[in-house]
Amino acid sequence: xxxxxxxxxxxxxxxxxxxxxxxxxxxxxxxxxxxxxxxxxxxxxxxxxxxxxxxxxxxxxxxxxxxxxxxxxxxxxxxxxxxxxxxxxxxxxxxxxxxxxxxxxxxxxxxxxxxxxxxxxxxxxxxxxxxxxx
Numbered sequence: 734x735x736x737x738x739x740x741x742x743x744x745x746x747x748x749x750x751x752x753x754x755x756x757x758x759x760x761x762x763x764x765x766x767x768x769x770x771x772x773x774x775x776x777x778x779x780x781x782x783x784x785x786x787x788x789x790x791x792x793x794x795x796x797x798x799x800x801x802x803x804x805x806x807x808x809x810x811x812x813x814x815x816x817x818x819x820x821x822x823x824x825x826x827x828x829x830x831x832x833x834x835x836x837x838x839x840x841x842x843x844x845x846x847x848x849x850x851x852x853x854x855x856x857x858x859x860x861x862x863x864x865x866x867x
Contacts, residue, residue: 745864746770746787750780750806751795751826756849760793760826763853764860777801781809788817791864793847796827796838803827804841811842822863826851 747769749760754775761771772787774780776798784792792810796803803825813819824845825838835846844863847856 744768744770745791746772746789747860748772748774748780748783748787748789748792750774750777750783750792750798750803752776752798753795756795756826760856763857767857767861769860777803777806777809781806784810784821785813785815785818789821791860792821792823793826793860794823794843796825796829796834804838807838807841807843822866824859824863 747764749757749771750773751757751760752775757773757775761773764771772783772789774783778801780792780794794803794806807823807825810821810823811819822844823842824847825843826847826849827834828849830848838846844866845859847859
């Protein structure tokens with residue numbers, strides 16, 4: 734893992750925003766084993782507040798959530814007045830696999846897109862790749 738891009742010389746920080754507790758815990762477990770510091774949020778509102786307060790290196794963001802969707806959360810992040818929040822890297826993670834869904838997420842500013850169900854090695858590789866992008 735390339736720690737050069739991590740904040741404050743610590744392990745990279747990842748925020749997982751997903752309404753499914755099992756998915757959040759699985760991702761936290763997988764990334765934790767790889768040395769990432771993982772925090773979790775249960776919905777878009779909570780996730781946006783957590784992102785503003787902690788400014789993680791990466792957000793894994795579910796698309797389909799109650800109240801505030803992942804796409805609405807992504808739009809709010811990208812429009813945030815604080816550039817350090819607006820530029821947080823985001824990987825959308827969802828069961829939506831249609832090309833139109835992927836295109837919309839990327840058009841709104843997502844850095845990448847993972848379709849559920851995902852394979853753990855692929856998730857880790859994608860996270861590493863996006864965190865290390867300039």
